[in-house]
Amino acid sequence: MLPKMLRFHFTTLSYFAPRASPFPLSLSISQAIPKPTRLRSQMASFSSSSSSKLLFRQLFEKDSSTYTYLLADASHPEKPALLIDPVDRTVDRDLSLIEQLGLKLVYAMNTHVHADHVTGTGLIKSKVPYVKSVISKASGASADFYVEPGDKIHFGDLFLEVRATPGHTLGCVTYVTGDAPDQPQPRMAFTGDTLLIRGCGRTDFQIFTLPKSTLIYPAHDYKGFTVSSVGEELQYNPRLTKDEETFKNIMANLNLPYPKMIDEAVPSNMVCGIQSKAS
Numbered sequence: 001m002l003p004k005m006l007r008f009h010f011t012t013l014s015y016f017a018p019r020a021s022p023f024p025l026s027l028s029i030s031q032a033i034p035k036p037t038r039l040r041s042q043m044a045s046f047s048s049s050s051s052s053k054l055l056f057r058q059l060f061e062k063d064s065s066t067y068t069y070l071l072a073d074a075s076h077p078e079k080p081a082l083l084i085d086p087v088d089r090t091v092d093r094d095l096s097l098i099e100q101l102g103l104k105l106v107y108a109m110n111t112h113v114h115a116d117h118v119t120g121t122g123l124i125k126s127k128v129p130y131v132k133s134v135i136s137k138a139s140g141a142s143a144d145f146y147v148e149p150g151d152k153i154h155f156g157d158l159f160l161e162v163r164a165t166p167g168h169t170l171g172c173v174t175y176v177t178g179d180a181p182d183q184p185q186p187r188m189a190f191t192g193d194t195l196l197i198r199g200c201g202r203t204d205f206q207i208f209t210l211p212k213s214t215l216i217y218p219a220h221d222y223k224g225f226t227v228s229s230v231g232e233e234l235q236y237n238p239r240l241t242k243d244e245e246t247f248k249n250i251m252a253n254l255n256l257p258y259p260k261m262i263d264e265a266v267p268s269n270m271v272c273g274i275q276s277k278a279s
């Protein structure tokens, strides 16, 4: 299993979204489902602004120890925002915060199909109809837009890159802040469950091709950590610093309990959190 997880999956986009986008704020996504869509890879035109334009919040859902991340381009007139890995039971809290901050939520995204909680994306869409849900094509789940490795998700002048980081689930992706002059530095990687702080769901070394200064924001933490970096995890992650055989042995003997919500969470998350609707 491990060698497969180490493979690189970057792709060159072969087609792009048309310039006239029906999507609010002229963001990158312009095609609608039902066909899986690709995101425009064109870079946003750069201004001389600094990384201070990124508004960032790390939110926590205690029952599943899940982190939800809020990112927005605070310098853009419409303050477009996105949520990564929202949880259904904290949707009202998240939407209230977004309103208080004067942001316009445009994307509700998942790093993967979660097994331990129901995603908030469907509920968010029912409350804020113009929000579009996003998940990887490889996840097999339904959403408004499907991303693939190498795609870029623009919000205002900022964007996230999509990296394939399978292992925990086949369709796990990591969303990474752009490597460009006016993008936030250090880079930030939203790793889902692929890489946890001093742990992992399943490893994927693709994350470790990022600069050591890259900040790591996983989907869960069970020990009280909030953030790490590629350099720290390379040095101190008790699983990923082992050789392959030892790693396989550790992962085969985690003896984690069956996630309490898996029977409800996975079917729901395959349809964006609401079973009666497509997305």
Ligand SMILES: N[C@@H](CCC(=O)N[C@@H](CSS)C(=O)NCC(=O)O)C(=O)O
Pocket: 064, 114, 115, 116, 193, 199, 200, 201, 202, 220, 222, 254, 256, 257, 258, 259, 260, 261
């Ligand atoms: N007890 C929790 C489930 C905990 C769990 O299995 N966490 C997953 C990520 S959520 S799919 C995991 O990969 N954990 C790795 C670890 O080392 O803990 C519940 O019942 O929901």
Ligand SMILES: [Fe+2]
Pocket: 112, 113, 114, 115, 116, 168, 193, 201
């Ligand atoms: Fe998970």
